[in-house]
Structures are given as C-alpha cells and as structure tokens.
Amino acid sequence: MIKLPQINFGKLSLLLAVFVWLALLFVDLVRLFGILNEMESGISIEFTWILEILFFLMVYIFFSDNISRNAKNEFLNLIWRAASTGLFAVAVSLLIFLFYGSLGESRLSQEPFLRNLFYHINFALTSIFLISSAILWKHLILYQKNKRVVKQWQAYELAMLVAMFFIFFNQNTLDYSFLFGLAILIGLGLVLSGNLKWIPYLTFKEKWKSLLFLFIILSTCGFLFVQTQGYTNRIIYPVNLTDNLFLISLFGFIFIYALFGFLVTLFNLPTSSVFEQKLAEAISFQRLSQSIKAEENEEQVLDILMDSCMSASYADGAWLEMDRIDQQADFLLERLIDSVTREGLNALIINAKDIARRSHEKFSTKSNLYEIRINHPKFKSALVVPLFINKSLIGRMVFIKEVKDGFNKEMINIISTFVSQACISVENHRLLNQAILNERYQEELKIAQRVQKALLPTKLDHNASFDISAYSNAADEVGGDYYDTFKLDEDRYVLIIGDVSGKGTSAAFHMAQMKGIFQSLIQLNLSPSDFLIKANSALSKCLERNHFITVSLFLINTDKKIFCHARAGHVPTLHFDSLASKSKYLGLDGLGLGILRNKLYENHVDEKTFTYQSGDTLVLFTDGIIEAKNHQGQQFGFERLRALLEVYHEYNTKEIQAKLIDSLHHFVGGDGKIDDDYSIMVVKFN
Amino acid sequence: MLNIEGLEENGYHILILVGEVDASNSVILDESIQKLIAGGSLAILIDCNELAYISSAGLGVFMSYLEDFQEKNIDFRIFGLSEKVFEVFKILGLHQIMAIFPDKETALSS
Numbered sequence: 001m002i003k004l005p006q007i008n009f010g011k012l013s014l015l016l017a018v019f020v021w022l023a024l025l026f027v028d029l030v031r032l033f034g035i036l037n038e039m040e041s042g043i044s045i046e047f048t049w050i051l052e053i054l055f056f057l058m059v060y061i062f063f064s065d066n067i068s069r070n071a072k073n074e075f076l077n078l079i080w081r082a083a084s085t086g087l088f089a090v091a092v093s094l095l096i097f098l099f100y101g102s103l104g105e106s107r108l109s110q111e112p113f114l115r116n117l118f119y120h121i122n123f124a125l126t127s128i129f130l131i132s133s134a135i136l137w138k139h140l141i142l143y144q145k146n147k148r149v150v151k152q153w154q155a156y157e158l159a160m161l162v163a164m165f166f167i168f169f170n171q172n173t174l175d176y177s178f179l180f181g182l183a184i185l186i187g188l189g190l191v192l193s194g195n196l197k198w199i200p201y202l203t204f205k206e207k208w209k210s211l212l213f214l215f216i217i218l219s220t221c222g223f224l225f226v227q228t229q230g231y232t233n234r235i236i237y238p239v240n241l242t243d244n245l246f247l248i249s250l251f252g253f254i255f256i257y258a259l260f261g262f263l264v265t266l267f268n269l270p271t272s273s274v275f276e277q278k279l280a281e282a283i284s285f286q287r288l289s290q291s292i293k294a295e296e297n298e299e300q301v302l303d304i305l306m307d308s309c310m311s312a313s314y315a316d317g318a319w320l321e322m323d324r325i326d327q328q329a330d331f332l333l334e335r336l337i338d339s340v341t342r343e344g345l346n347a348l349i350i351n352a353k354d355i356a357r358r359s360h361e362k363f364s365t366k367s368n369l370y371e372i373r374i375n376h377p378k379f380k381s382a383l384v385v386p387l388f389i390n391k392s393l394i395g396r397m398v399f400i401k402e403v404k405d406g407f408n409k410e411m412i413n414i415i416s417t418f419v420s421q422a423c424i425s426v427e428n429h430r431l432l433n434q435a436i437l438n439e440r441y442q443e444e445l446k447i448a449q450r451v452q453k454a455l456l457p458t459k460l461d462h463n464a465s466f467d468i469s470a471y472s473n474a475a476d477e478v479g480g481d482y483y484d485t486f487k488l489d490e491d492r493y494v495l496i497i498g499d500v501s502g503k504g505t506s507a508a509f510h511m512a513q514m515k516g517i518f519q520s521l522i523q524l525n526l527s528p529s530d531f532l533i534k535a536n537s538a539l540s541k542c543l544e545r546n547h548f549i550t551v552s553l554f555l556i557n558t559d560k561k562i563f564c565h566a567r568a569g570h571v572p573t574l575h576f577d578s579l580a581s582k583s584k585y586l587g588l589d590g591l592g593l594g595i596l597r598n599k600l601y602e603n604h605v606d607e608k609t610f611t612y613q614s615g616d617t618l619v620l621f622t623d624g625i626i627e628a629k630n631h632q633g634q635q636f637g638f639e640r641l642r643a644l645l646e647v648y649h650e651y652n653t654k655e656i657q658a659k660l661i662d663s664l665h666h667f668v669g670g671d672g673k674i675d676d677d678y679s680i681m682v683v684k685f686n
Numbered sequence: 687m688l689n690i691e692g693l694e695e696n697g698y699h700i701l702i703l704v705g706e707v708d709a710s711n712s713v714i715l716d717e718s719i720q721k722l723i724a725g726g727s728l729a730i731l732i733d734c735n736e737l738a739y740i741s742s743a744g745l746g747v748f749m750s751y752l753e754d755f756q757e758k759n760i761d762f763r764i765f766g767l768s769e770k771v772f773e774v775f776k777i778l779g780l781h782q783i784m785a786i787f788p789d790k791e792t793a794l795s796s
Contacts (some may be wrong), residue, residue, distance in 0.1 A: 435740045501742030604783070
C-alpha cells in the first residue's frame with residue numbers, strides 16, 4: 001500500500017496561486033503582444049477571467065489555511081496582519097511609482113510590457129491584501145459565534161463566490177446589474193460590520209494600537225482603490241482585472257469594517273476602564289467564592305475581600321476590625337492608613353452614623369452598609385460595612401475617600417456582593433470544621449461506649465441462696481466505676497465494687513486494669529485481705545501518679561451463711577439486718593489502693609467475717625450516690641440512703657435498686673445533674 | 687474556684703486553701719506543693735479551714751507526695767478540716783497515714 005502523504009493545502013494552494021498568476025501574466029502579455037502588433041492573439045477573454053477566479057480561490061484557500069493555523073490569533077495580531085499586508089502592497093506600489101518617476105521620459109518608462117507586468121504585480125498584491133483582510137475580518141466577526149452570525153457570514157461568502165463569476169454575465173460594464181450586485185454585497189458587508197464584540201476586551205493600550213492599525217488599513221485600502229481606478233488605458237492593459245464586482249465589494253467591506261472598528265474603538269476609549277473594572281471584579285468574586293482550603297484560614301479571605309472592595313470603590317484608605325472572643329488580640333487590617341488616623345475617623349463615624357440613619361439615603365438593604373459624610377481635614381466620605389457571620393456581627397470594614405459622596409450605587413452594590421460572598425465562604429469554612437470535629441467526636445464516643453460495655457459484666461454470678469442486681473452510670477462517655485462477680489465454687493462467690501479516682505477516659509483505663517487484676521488474682525482463692533495486698537502491689541506499677549482506686553470486696557459462703565468483707569478506702573457497705581429490722585453501715589478500716597505503693601500497705605488492710613440471715617440485704621455503692629447534690633447544695637448523704645433501705649427492704653433486688661435510684665434522681669431534681677459516676681449493687685439473701 | 691495563700695511562720699510553710707479542689711484546679715495545688723519542696727522546705731502545713739470540698743483529684747495530689755515527704759523527711763501536717771471533708775479522708779484511710787489535726791494550735795504543738 002502506498003501511503004499518501006498529508007496534503008498540505010497551504011503549500012499546495014500557494015504554489016498553485018503563484019502558478020496561476022504567472023499564467024495570467026503570460027496570457028495577458030501574449031494578448032498585449034497581439035494588440036501591439038495588430039495580430040489576433042486568439043486567446044479569449046473568458047480564459048483570463050477563469051484564471052483570475054482561480055487565482056482568487058487559491059489565495060483564499062492559502063490564507064484561510066494559514067490564518068487558522070496560526071496560534072497567535074489575538075485581536076491585535078489579526079489587525080496588524082491586515083495592516084502590514086496593506087502596507088506592503090502600498091509600499092511596492094509606491095516603489096514602482098518612484099521607479100517610473102526616476103525614469104522620467106526615457107524609453108523604458110514607455111515600455112508597455114513592463115507596465116503590464118507591474119500592473120499584474122499590483123493586482124496580485126491588492127487581491128492578496130483584500131482577501132487576507134477579509135479572512136481576518138471573518139475571525140473578528142466570528143469571535144462571538146452564534147447561529148445568526150455564522151449564517152450571515154456563510155451567506156456573504158456564497159454571495160462573494162457568485163460575485164466572482166458575475167463577470168461572465170456582466171462583462172465588466174458598469175450597468176444596473178453591477179450596481180445592484182454591488183449594493184447587495186455592500187449591504188451584507190454593512191450588516192456583518194456590526195459584529196465588533198472583540199473591541200471591549202482590548203485594554204486601554206491595545207485600543208490605541210488598534211486605532212493606529214485600523215487607520216493604516218483605511219488609508220492603504222483607500223490608496224489601493226484609487227490606484228485601481230487609474231488603470232484605464234485599454235492599450236497597455238487589455239483586460240481590466242480590477243474592475244471586478246468581487247474586488248470592488250471587498251474594498252467596500254474591508255473599508256467599512258475598518259471604519260466601524262475605528263470609530264467604535266475611538267468612542268470606547270473613555271469608557272474602557274469600566275469594562276476592565278468589571279472584569280477585575282468578576283475575578284475577585286471568583287477568588288472570594290472559592291472554598292477556603294484546609295491550610296488556609298479566614299484571614300486570607302478577608303484580605304482578598306479588603307483588596308477587592310478597595311479597588312472596586314477606588315478608596316483612598318480602608319480598615320477592617322474584627323472582634324475575637326476566643327483569642328486575645330482583635331483582628332485588624334489596615335490599608336493606606338495608620339492607627340492614629342483610624343481612631344480619629346472611628347470617632348467621627350460614630351457621631352455621623354446617627355445622622356445618616358435618619359436620612360436613609362444610601363442604605364443597602366442587603367447587608368446594612370451605609371455611607372456617611374465626615375468632617376475630617378483629609379477624608380470627606382466613608383462607607384461602613386458591617387460583617388455578619390452566621391447572623392451575628394463579628395466586625396466591620398470602613399472605606400474612606402477624599403471626596404464627598406465618593407461612593408455611588410454601583411460601588412455599594414458590588415461591595416455588598418463581595419461581602420456576602422466572603423461571609424458565605426467563611427461560614428462554610430467554619431461549618432466544615434465543625435462537622436469534621438463532630439464526626440471525630442461521634443467516632444470517639446462510639447468507641448468509648450463499646451469499651452464501657454465490655455468492662456462491666458452482663459451477667460452477675462450467684463446461686464439460689466441469694467439474688468443480685470447492679471447498675472452503673474458514667475458521668476462522661478466512659479466512667480471509672482467498676483463492679484464484678486466471681487464464682488469460686490458452688491457455695492462461694494466473690495463480689496467486688498470499685499471506684500477509680502477521677503472520671504472520663506483515664507479513669508476507664510484504670511478501671512480496665514483493675515478488672516484484669518481482679519479476674520486474675522481471684523482465681524488464686526485468696527482471702528479478701530490477701531487479695532487487696534496483692535492488688536495494691538500490682539496497681540502500684542500500673543496506676544498513674546495522682547490516682548488511686550477504692551474497693552469493697554465480699555466473699556460469700558452460702559453454705560455457712562457467712563460473708564467475709566474487706567474494704568480498701570471505699571464507701572462503707574449498707575447492711576439491712578432482717579432480725580433487727582434495721583439497716584446500718586459495716587464499719588471496717590482499710591486504706592485505698594495505690595496510696596501506699598510499698599510493703600507498708602499491709603499494715604492498713606483489714607477483713608471481718610459476718611453472719612447473715614434470710615432477708616438480709618447488702619447495698620454496695622460508690623460515692624457518686626452519696627455526694628450527689630440538690631439545688632440547695634445539700635448532699636444526698638449516708639443517712640438518707642440508710643433510711644431508704646429500711647423503707648424498701650421488702651422488695652426484691654431489682655426493685656430496691658430502682659427505688660433507690662429514683663429517690664436519688666428525685667432528690668437531685670428534674671433538671672439536676674449528677675456530676676460523678678455512680679453505681680449500686682444490691683444483694684438479697686433468700 | 688480555688689485560692690491558695692502561702693505564708694511562712696517560724697520556719698513552717700503554710701498553705702491556706704480557700705474554696706473547692708476539683709479536677710480542674712488540682713494542678714494549682716500540685717504546683718504549690720511542688721514549689722515548696724523545690725525550695726527545700728522541711729515543714730509544710732495545710733490550713734483547710736476554708737476548704738469546702740475536695741474531690742478525688744485533690745486527694746490524689748496529697749497522696750502522690752507522701753513518698754516524697756518520707757524520702758526528704760519533710761514534716762507534712764493538715765489541720766482545720768470540716769467534718770464532711772474529714773469524713774472523706776477517714777473513709778479513704780488517709781487519717782492513718784497522714785498527720786491530721788483539728789486546728790492550728792494542736793498542729794503546731796505536736
């Protein structure tokens with residue numbers, strides 16, 4: 001398979017154009033030769049016309065391809081290309097003119113073949129100028145494409161194509177059909193020339209440059225047009241190539257578009273700054289709308305806000321002050337102003353504020369900003385912009401100008417928009433941070449609750465001889481209260497209740513350590529006091545410096561109907577004696593665990609054995625119950641609890657527990673808070 | 687709320703506690719005792735006449751220094767406890783290992 005090379009239309013059409021032009025020249029020279037020598041050249045005029053049309057087409061294709069390929073398609077570049085082409089054509093033309101001028105009346109100046117050659121050169125350059133400029137104009141017109149404009153341009157190109165062939169019908173005579181065709185084409189050109197939407201996008205400097213280039217185009221266009229009218233000598237120029245509907249209407253189009261462009265650019269000069277200002281505002285708005293990234297903070301948004309508002313209002317000075325409750329220093333931004341002037345102005349503003357309020361003149365209902373006149377030697381008007389975040393006033397911006405009434409409605413509106421946008425950005429940033437914190441907190445809460453569940457027993461060991469129920473409530477997500485049971489054998493059970501100093505997560509950790517120590521040591525069948533000694537030794541290594549654990553331990557023997565009790569610093573256990581029908585606290589010495597972290601602890605451990613009867617009840621609890629305060633600041637206390645047990649002793653363990661806790665909550669009050677962990681364990685002997 | 691006033695009398699350093707000691711301010715008590723030890727004090731007295739309440743965090747502060755007092759032979763005494771606060775010390779068993787006195791005179795005379 002032979003691979004066909006990429007046909008480079010540009011190069012191909014360029015070659016063809018040159019070739020066609022040479023053919024045109026040759027044909028015309030032959031014809032001229034024939035006329036001069038009174039011979040029939042035998043070449044019909046249609047042949048020339050066909051060559052001319054071909055030439056136009058090749059030039060068109062070449063420039064079409066060349067211009068759209070060119071990456072630098074900025075407006076100014078396009079106009080400069082047209083201008084430079086025109087300049088080139090005019091320069092060559094002038095050179096030829098000078099050449100003839102220098103020749104004077106010599107024989108060479110009369111040489112018809114040379115003149116014909118130069119005529120063709122001028123024709124080629126003029127066509128190139130017109131066609132390339134038309135294509136450049138196409139890019140400018142179609143800058144903002146919509147269906148209507150595209151259709152109009154296509155119609156114009158079609159009309160132009162027809163105009164090229166018009167020569168066959170009209171034979172180049174200036175009759176009504178010619179004028180008619182010209183009128184249509186000029187008309188279409190006029191309609192297209194209204195598309196000048198590229199002009200406002202030029203900067204002020206670029207507008208001046210385009211004025212210059214357009215002027216060059218206008219003058220070169222005019223010059224070349226006048227020049228074409230000069231070739232009337234039928235002898236030297238047997239075929240008039242330039243009196244062509246196509247070329248004439250192109251002259252008109254190029255000229256009209258350049259003229260419109262020139263005038264519009266000229267009259268846009270004074271107002272060009274407004275458009276540039278609007279562009280800058282749109283960019284500022286976009287910067288303010290961008291969400292604040294993780295590394296950035298609110299201050300940067302406020303910085304951008306200040307700058308944007310200052311440039312939007314052409315303010316001569318500005319400042320932003322923001323109250324910060326959580327931080328020491330108030331946030332302050334100053335621009336073109338020092339603190340002395342600022343404080344002075346602040347005082348004036350507060351005075352003038354009331355006057356402005358009454359007059360209601362320049363109030364923006366959107367965000368409560370207002371303009372006031374101030375009596376300062378340098379500054380005459382101020383715009384005060386309060387800043388609201390989450391509907392609360394957090395600070396304000398003040399802009400000042402040296403002229404009176406310096407802030408017009410447009411400025412106030414745009415500043416209002418900027419402020420709303422910036423406040424939204426900041427609000428979103430804060431909400432997002434809050435949401436992240438909340439989510440993290442929720443996660444930690446879930447983990448804590450899972451941990452808490454795992455540390456307290458779900459089932460309490462007991463046999464038929466006694467009933468037991470227990471309840472624990474943590475002040476935070478996790479607590480430092482602990483209770484547990486252990487079955488040594490069919491008749492012997494161990495009960496433990498403990499309280500870690502403090503509350504919260506660190507207390508829960510120590511509670512977990514206590515649980516581990518209990519579950520391991522209790523298997524060794526130790527007496528309560530031995531257990532405490534060993535537990536104290538183990539805890540001495542695990543507990544943090546300022547922490548201790550209090551514990552109450554019971555070893556119940558249901559066969560012998562006794563229980564052995566040891567107390568390590570814990571609140572004393574309540575015992576209801578069913579025989580005496582009285583409840584009292586079991587008195588026993590004993591130091592808390594982790595206070596004496598050496599062998600000396602052994603001197604402070606005690607245990608006692610008690611007998612029990614059927615109906616006897618034990619209530620183990622932690623100090624959260626005793627120390628719970630009511631609204632008057634009174635503590636629940638030991639006595640209240642003791643008395644309540646005497647009242648409720650007839651109920652089963654679950655009911656006693658419920659009643660005691662209800663009484664506790666009743667004491668504390670409906671909306672009262674118990675600020676410590678509290679636990680209760682009720683044992684009733686059957 | 688906790689206020690600690692420190693004064694020196696006849697070679698004794700006295701810390702007067704006013705208010706309540708709980709988890710949020712126990713560190714102040716901790717720092718005060720730490721300062722006295724670092725200063726080389728050999729006799730520290732705690733005046734608890736104006737102490738309304740002490741939490742386990744506050745008790746933890748006292749017990750954490752017991753070893754230091756023993757090692758450095760510092761004489762540490764507490765006096766002026768109210769009935770309720772003294773009860774807390776008793777339940778915990780601290781009355782057996784700490785020198786607790788009813789008032790300043792008895793604290794200084796022993």
